[in-house]
Amino acid sequence: DGGITQSPKYLFRKEGQNVTLSCEQNLNHDAMYWYRQDPGQGLRLIYYSQIVNDFQKGDIAEGYSVSREKKESFPLTVTSAQKNPTAFYLCASNMQGAGNTIYFGEGSWLTVV
Amino acid sequence: RKEVEQDPGPFNVPEGATVAFNCTYSNSASQSFFWYRQDCRKEPKLLMSVYSSGNEDGRFTAQLNRASQYISLLIRDSKLSDSATYLCVVILNTGGFKTIFGAGTRLFVKA
Numbered sequence: 001d002g003g004i005t006q007s008p009k010y011l012f013r014k015e016g017q018n019v020t021l022s023c024e025q026n027l028n029h030d031a032m033y034w035y036r037q038d039p040g041q042g043l044r045l046i047y048y049s050q051i052v053n054d055f056q057k058g059d060i061a062e063g064y065s066v067s068r069e070k071k072e073s074f075p076l077t078v079t080s081a082q083k084n085p086t087a088f089y090l091c092a093s094n095m096q097g098a099g100n101t102i103y104f105g106e107g108s109w110l111t112v113v
Numbered sequence: 114r115k116e117v118e119q120d121p122g123p124f125n126v127p128e129g130a131t132v133a134f135n136c137t138y139s140n141s142a143s144q145s146f147f148w149y150r151q152d153c154r155k156e157p158k159l160l161m162s163v164y165s166s167g168n169e170d171g172r173f174t175a176q177l178n179r180a181s182q183y184i185s186l187l188i189r190d191s192k193l194s195d196s197a198t199y200l201c202v203v204i205l206n207t208g209g210f211k212t213i214f215g216a217g218t219r220l221f222v223k224a
Contacts, residue, residue: 033212042200042216043157050209090156092160094212102149102212106154 003027006091006105007099008063012113013078013085017092021076021108023091032074033092033102036050049074086112114139116213117203123219130191134218136201137183145204146177146184150197151217158199159188191222 004025012021026030035043037084045058049068051096063082068074074093077084105108117218119136126132138146161168163175163184174187188195201215 004128031210035214079134080126088154095208100145100210101159101162104158 003104004091004093004103005030006089006108008108009106010109010111012111013053015112016080017078018077019079019110021089021091021110023074023105025075025091025093025103025105026072027093027103029103030070030071030096031094032063033091034057034058034066034069034074034076035092037088037090039088046076069080085110114129114194117146117201118200119199120216121216121220125221126191127223128191128193130222131187131189132191132220133185133187134199134201134220135183135185136215138201138203139181139182140203140205140207142205142207143182143203144206144210146175146201147204148175148184149188149202149214150176150201151200155186158215160199160221164190170174178182182185188220191220193224196220196222 007022032045033048046064047066049055055068060089065077082100090107091105092102117138148160149157150160151157161170163177167176172189176185198217198219200217205211205212
């Protein structure tokens, strides 16, 4: 099946730990994105990548890091510098260009304990 | 001013009602428009694209008004299963493409 796979679906982190959320797509999409969503709130862009080995900060990049070594993969690391990381994290992808629909993975729930 | 704005609601309507949501955008470089649906604790999923001439998909009708810079979504004969958050999405073309999500409008359809 084609799509976007995020893992893990649920993750608990102790304060001071870094954690990495995986995102893999087999849709041959150029662009990939990471969004954060807090309860009852909209999506906020963390990082995005339009091409392999290149990525840009979104609106709330502080405390996060990404890499794009392969077209299919765009992992997100939530570092200890992110002071309030408990949230729902969504990975998405699309082909670059106007009118190109963005597709989402099922999301990862991160909780700091 | 936010680039994409939606009334957060919630809209509480009875089954069978017709309900409409608007979404305004501020950047005239906005090129493509979509409505997404998000169920509680799930990922957003594409509901429909919005075309300049307006388009319909079953009980759902989407329209674009470029002059006033808004898009709308009309749901006829509401079902309980329509209860969700509806997100307006705009793609800007400002040299590169940028996707912007509205914060969403919550709809509750009651029996």
